Amino acid sequence: MEKSTTALAHPNIAFIKFWGLKDETNRIPSNGSISMNIGCLSTKTTVTPDPNLEKDTLTLNGVSVRGAGLTRVRQFMDRLRQMAEGQSFVHIESENNFPIGAGVASSASGFAALALAGTSALGLELSERELSGLARFGSGSACRSIPGGFVEWVTEPHSGNTYAKSIAAADHWNLVDLIAILSEQHKPVGSEAGMREAASSPLQEARTRDAKRRLDLCRQAILNRDFEALAAVTELDSNMMHAVMMTSEPPLFYWHPHSLAIMKAVKEWQQEGLAVTYTLDAGPNVHVIATQAAMGQALSRLRQFPFVMDVLKGIPAGPARLIKGQS
Numbered sequence: 001m002e003k004s005t006t007a008l009a010h011p012n013i014a015f016i017k018f019w020g021l022k023d024e025t026n027r028i029p030s031n032g033s034i035s036m037n038i039g040c041l042s043t044k045t046t047v048t049p050d051p052n053l054e055k056d057t058l059t060l061n062g063v064s065v066r067g068a069g070l071t072r073v074r075q076f077m078d079r080l081r082q083m084a085e086g087q088s089f090v091h092i093e094s095e096n097n098f099p100i101g102a103g104v105a106s107s108a109s110g111f112a113a114l115a116l117a118g119t120s121a122l123g124l125e126l127s128e129r130e131l132s133g134l135a136r137f138g139s140g141s142a143c144r145s146i147p148g149g150f151v152e153w154v155t156e157p158h159s160g161n162t163y164a165k166s167i168a169a170a171d172h173w174n175l176v177d178l179i180a181i182l183s184e185q186h187k188p189v190g191s192e193a194g195m196r197e198a199a200s201s202p203l204q205e206a207r208t209r210d211a212k213r214r215l216d217l218c219r220q221a222i223l224n225r226d227f228e229a230l231a232a233v234t235e236l237d238s239n240m241m242h243a244v245m246m247t248s249e250p251p252l253f254y255w256h257p258h259s260l261a262i263m264k265a266v267k268e269w270q271q272e273g274l275a276v277t278y279t280l281d282a283g284p285n286v287h288v289i290a291t292q293a294a295m296g297q298a299l300s301r302l303r304q305f306p307f308v309m310d311v312l313k314g315i316p317a318g319p320a321r322l323i324k325g326q327s
Contacts, residue, residue, distance in 0.1 A: 039317030111138030
């Protein structure tokens with residue numbers, strides 16, 4: 001075997017969400033998005049080229065992967081091999097320390113780590129911007145897990161280049177993401193499949209048309225560390241995305257009744273003066289964003305719900321990075 005390379009990347013939680021592609025071939029999103037990398041949660045991926053292999057192999061958390069998941073990874077590696085002008089197939093070993101496929105952005109950190117480890121293993125040297133643009137071909141939100149801290153996915157209007165960039169470092173604002181785990185089951189309809197139906201919702205056009213305004217509000221809230229403004233636009237954007245999902249054909253219901261119970265509770269806590277807000281990705285688990293001052297109370301209250309299996313805690317995290325490269 002040849003030299004193996006290991007990379008680590010964090011999932012991210014989007015305050016302004018990406019849902020739908022206006023160009024599926026080139027993976028151009030219907031609207032921009034803004035997110036925060038989630039520290040303490042990570043994917044570690046090792047890529048080892050092997051000239052004796054006839055196809056790429058993949059293990060995830062020690063289990064050999066087959067089917068659609070493996071096909072998606074092989075297609076991504078084919079793209080990297082085309083760039084590297086090499087045909088070496090690879091062994092891929094990936095580990096997550098958080099639930100997979102339950103709305104905690106496992107594909108984001110997974111493909112960000114694979115993009116970095118894979119390009120390094122094949123001898124490619126890419127800038128952060130190039131690496132981010134590449135990662136989106138594995139998973140759209142993976143491009144946001146390449147840079148660090150608070151991140152915006154942008155598409156340049158003239159060139160069409162699309163990539164993510166940091167708008168503030170991880171230490172800019174000491175927010176906490178408390179992820180209430182309601183289910184660890186793999187969702188029946190994944191994000192990739194679900195967002196292909198986004199255009200069938202009569203609400204999608206209005207959501208994307210208003211996206212620039214929400215992006216501007218969110219960006220300014222982060223730069224000004226204005227939690228009240230961040231909470232207002234984050235909740236609105238999450239509700240809008242799920243409204244599109246629920247009005248698509250066929251409709252997608254990622255929320256569980258318990259998801260709604262937590263969302264309602266967060267609104268009550270806000271009335272008490274607690275600095276908390278909620279957002280949900282394509283899954284039932286609820287991300288409760290809080291200030292450091294509100295974290296203790298919010299964490300205690302979340303753990304009192306009998307249906308909450310666990311509460312994962314993350315703080316803003318840095319960029320995807322290589323953690324070893326050895327024979």
